Amino acid sequence: MAQQPAGRKGRCQHIPGKENQQKDGVLKSVEEICEATWKSVYKFIYYKVQNREEAEDITQETYVKAMANIPGEAYSPKNIELFLKTVAFLHLLPRYLSA
Template sequence: MATWQSLYRFIYYKVQNREEAEDITQETYLKALSYMQKKNNKIEKHISFLKTVALNIIRDKGRKTKRRGTSINIDGINPGEIALEDPTESIIEKETIQEALMLLGKEQRMVINLRIIKGYSVSDTAKRMDKSENNIRVIQYRAIENLTKILKWGE
């Protein structure tokens, strides 16, 4: 399906867990198809509709988790693995990427935000930025190239 990749990226960005993102993506398609069959109508903006369904599923799961609380199997925890997970490394990486993005030009930063972070297609990004699809591809290529140079330079 043409929408799968961008929907999966969108969901993964929200939940930050591969298995959960896969489950939510699958559940999103099931709910969307069920809705479309019940209402017997065609959704014009598929990806927007799917993202809305996905957000609702994520919110519902969050509410259920808050009500139930989180259960942890203490016997299954390996202290050595947990000790190696340092959240400051993740925070530093995110800050480094944010700083690198700020060094890009406005257009390149916008394309990276729309295409990679938010998961929009090339055609959606082109429409939003009022540019051709080829122009978006070139801007994205150059932005990634620049980010690579900036991040390697900072090492």
Template sequence: MFEKEKLEKAQEGDLKSIEEICSTTWGALYRFVYFKVQNREEAEDITQETYVKALSHLQKNNIRLDKYIGFLRTVSLNVLRDKWRKKKREGIDVNFENVNPEATALKDPTENFAQRMLIENALNRLNEEQRVVVELRIIKGYSVDEAARIMNKKEGTIRVLQYRALQALAKILNDNDQ
């Protein structure tokens, strides 16, 4: 992580320390926010806004080093809640003349549930390494480098595992369709 000295320098306004803290914590915070919003652009915006608010607060108050990541997550949740509240207040403009009732009708929730169960069953049929690499890379959005570190493997091995896992998954899903 980062040392107490960097945090203290950042509180004093040292740009290099602030930049190092941001680059060190960016990946973890972005993944946390992305998990909440499931949209890359929105996650990037919220993560950036989190740093702006957190750094201004950091310079006014003393934050303990061991609590800094938790502090960033709390700030990001507050930013996210503010955005949701603002969207709720603004509402959505709808031109009823352009609305197609068939296209906007709610889908059958049992269909979504059935698709989800089908995918879960297919994932469970993969071997352990393949399932883990799909979860890390596809579901959780980790980079190849991060997945390699987590699985204690080389990046090339992760790429091959992912390729083979996706091929096996496609075959399993195609077999279920027939």
């Protein structure tokens, strides 16, 4: 079973100017996206790398890459989660190709 990330406080920093309300299950702010998807994205990555520290680093890098490419529109949590897992997989792909 995947280890849980060590404390979620501070993982999803509030970004000024991104305050929007969540309506009808639609995520609008970076903080909402992170809070709604962090656990499942971390578990996905941990399953692949089997190392807590490495999984946390890759999860953080995944969010940095993904947030740079998410347009300012609102998305459902499931769509964002799938997008983040795709970004994580593409980040991990060279590891498997070189092995």
